[in-house]
Every structure is written in structure tokens, then in C-alpha cells.
Amino acid sequence: MRDLDDTDLNILRLLLEDASRTYSDIAELVGVSPPTVSDRIDRLRSMGIIRRFTIDVDTDKLADGVAVLAEVDLCPTVDDEVLDRFAGLEAVDHAYLTADSRVVLKANVPRGEVRDLLADAVELDLVENYEVSLLSADRWEPQVADPDAPEGTEQPVVR
Missing domain, CATH: 1.10.10.10 (Winged helix-like DNA-binding domain superfamily/Winged helix DNA-binding domain)
Known part of the structure; x- marks a missing residue:
């Protein structure tokens, strides 16, 4: 590592x-x-391992709307900055781009406004398909694993 x-x-x-x-x-x-x-x-x-120092805010408690997980299939010709545009949207908490041009978003949007969210980031004719799921809960807890530890072993802080 x-x-x-x-x-x-x-x-x-x-x-x-x-x-x-x-x-x-x-x-x-x-x-x-x-x-x-x-x-x-x-x-x-x-080394780029620590990118920034930040806080973890529960934006669902700050915003009116519903928490959703959106999976968006984009045309393969979509430009490389598409992830930055999605991630930069105020409603988006997390954005991921897969190798097959699929964007996965965790966002908080007013009911029925997912298409508007997509349109804020990309031309809708570049969207081949999208699926939206309402989230009832989410959890984000990044971990630092010891490369020498057996897989699945919890890595406590040595104190």
C-alpha cells in the first residue's frame, strides 16, 4: 500500500x-x-492519499426533499467532465462514474425533480436510461485497511 x-x-x-x-x-x-x-x-x-479535510454533514436534515440513489446510463461519447458537473450540483452528496459511462448519485431532491437534476448536469439526449430508488437510510464510513492483515479483519487504531 x-x-x-x-x-x-x-x-x-x-x-x-x-x-x-x-x-x-x-x-x-x-x-x-x-x-x-x-x-x-x-x-x-x-502522495494524494489525503485529499482534503472536511466534515460529514447530514444534508438530508438540511434540505427539503427526498434522498435518492440515481443510476444514470450515459452515451459513451459523454465528455470526461460529466462527473464533475454532477458532483458540483448542490443536491448531490456523492457521485461516481463507472467504466461503462454509468453515473451513480446519492442526492436529495424535491419529489419528482430527478429529471431536472439530470438536466442541470448533462444534455438529456445523452441520457440513455436512468433508475431512481428512494433511500430509507445511508451510511458512509471509509476504512483504512492494513495490507498485511487477513481479509475481513477489523483494523483498530494502535494506541
């Missing part, structure tokens, strides 16, 4: 639990100095 050691993996796990942790807090938990944590985080950022 890209030359990461246990300290790197533990720093990542701690940041996934709470990205607002201080370097001092992380250092104490993983047994290194705060400057070491700073250096490690800078290296993880330069």
Missing part, C-alpha cells in the same frame, strides 16, 4: 474518526512527536 507503515495507517484511521484532531492528540495516540505527525500528514497529502 504505497509505502505506508503502521504509523501512517494509524494517523489515517484517527483522522477518519475525527479530522479535527490536533497533531498533539494524534501524536500521543500513535506514540510519535507532533512534528512527526505534521511531516507524515504533509507526505500523505503530497
Whole structure:
């Protein structure tokens, strides 16, 4: 896994639990100095492993509408920026592009306005088909796995 050691993996796990942790807090938990944590985080950022620090907001509680999972089949000729356009829509929480030009979205939209959401991102004549499912719940919890651990093994933070 890209030359990461246990300290790197533990720093990542701690940041996934709470990205607002201080370097001092992380250092104490993983047994290194705060400057070491700073250096490690800078290296993880330069490697592209840490892309940004953010918060996890339940947008379904902020918006009027319904949570949906939309799967959109697009023409193979659709441009490469289509994912960015979908991801940039205010109603979209998560957007994924598959190798076969399918976009999968988790969004919160007013009832009956999925076509309007699609039209905000792409010409509708590029949409070959789409399916929409109402979501009753969702959960997003990224994990950092130890590359040497057996598959399916939980990876706790070493403290």
C-alpha cells in the first residue's frame, strides 16, 4: 500500500474518526512527536492519499426533499467532465462514474425533480436510461485497511 507503515495507517484511521484532531492528540495516540505527525500528514497529502479535510454533514436534515440513489446510463461519447458537473450540483452528496459511462448519485431532491437534476448536469439526449430508488437510510464510513492483515479483519487504531 504505497509505502505506508503502521504509523501512517494509524494517523489515517484517527483522522477518519475525527479530522479535527490536533497533531498533539494524534501524536500521543500513535506514540510519535507532533512534528512527526505534521511531516507524515504533509507526505500523505503530497502522495494524494489525503485529499482534503472536511466534515460529514447530514444534508438530508438540511434540505427539503427526498434522498435518492440515481443510476444514470450515459452515451459513451459523454465528455470526461460529466462527473464533475454532477458532483458540483448542490443536491448531490456523492457521485461516481463507472467504466461503462454509468453515473451513480446519492442526492436529495424535491419529489419528482430527478429529471431536472439530470438536466442541470448533462444534455438529456445523452441520457440513455436512468433508475431512481428512494433511500430509507445511508451510511458512509471509509476504512483504512492494513495490507498485511487477513481479509475481513477489523483494523483498530494502535494506541
